[in-house]
Amino acid sequence: MLDAAIKVFAEHGYRSSSMDAIAKQAETSKPMLYLYYGSKEELFLACVTRESGRLIDTLEAQIAPDDSPKLRLKKVISSFLQFVESNADSWNVVYRQAEAEPPFRQTVTSTRRMFIEMTAELLKRSTSDTYSGEDAELIAVALVGAGEAVADRVANKEVDQNAAAELVVQLSWGGLAGTNSSPLPRETP
Known part of the structure; x- marks a missing residue:
């Protein structure tokens, strides 16, 4: 049912999608859909939650402590952009539609926060520079934001996923590698 819902939401958008269309796509009845998910909002949230979890699991599986930082x-x-390319509908539902709808924005924000924390931790463990927690987080925010922008282009088939991954790396x-080990300067108010 969730796969069918994602397909319909991706094609028509959250607001324009109907439970009738989702039930038809899922080859089930509308009452059965309501039995599992009490409302369209609950169904959409279930899609967002599942797909966010799948993406996080995909990325966490790539972190091997014995690998070189690079x-x-x-x-x-690469795994992030492969996921987006293979699951473009999920990316568009989870990150673009959910972010635009107030009831779901917090879920997207929480997922993004997890990406930022994961990236900041990788930075702290993977570079010879000593970043303060604040500096690592700020760099992680920039990397995650850039990654999301590139992911949008990959999802829309505007760029080749492999070439995009190599360029981002x-x-x-x-x-x-161009940063030095001194912390970023801070302005005092």
Whole structure:
């Protein structure tokens, strides 16, 4: 049912999708759909929750402590963009539609926060520079934001996923290699 719902939501958007269309796509009855998911809102939230979890699990599976820092970065970025390419409907539902709808925005924000924390932790463990927690988080915010923008282009088939992954790895690794070990300067108010 969730796969059918994602397909319908991706095609028509959350607001324009009907439980009738989702039931038809799922080859089930509308009452059965309501039995499992009490409302369209609950069904959409179930889609967002499942797909967010799948993406997080995919990325966490790529983090191997024995890999070199650059290989870790490459594996995470590549698996992220492969997931988006293979699950473009999920990406569009989870990250674009859910973010635009107030009832679901918090779920997207929580997932993004997990990506940022995961990235900041990778930065702290993967670079020879010593980043404060604040600096690592700020760099992670920039990397995650850039990754989401590239993912949108991959999901819309505007760019080749493999070429995009390689470019993002080069940009990220080159940028990180160019930093020095002193913390970022802070302005005092």
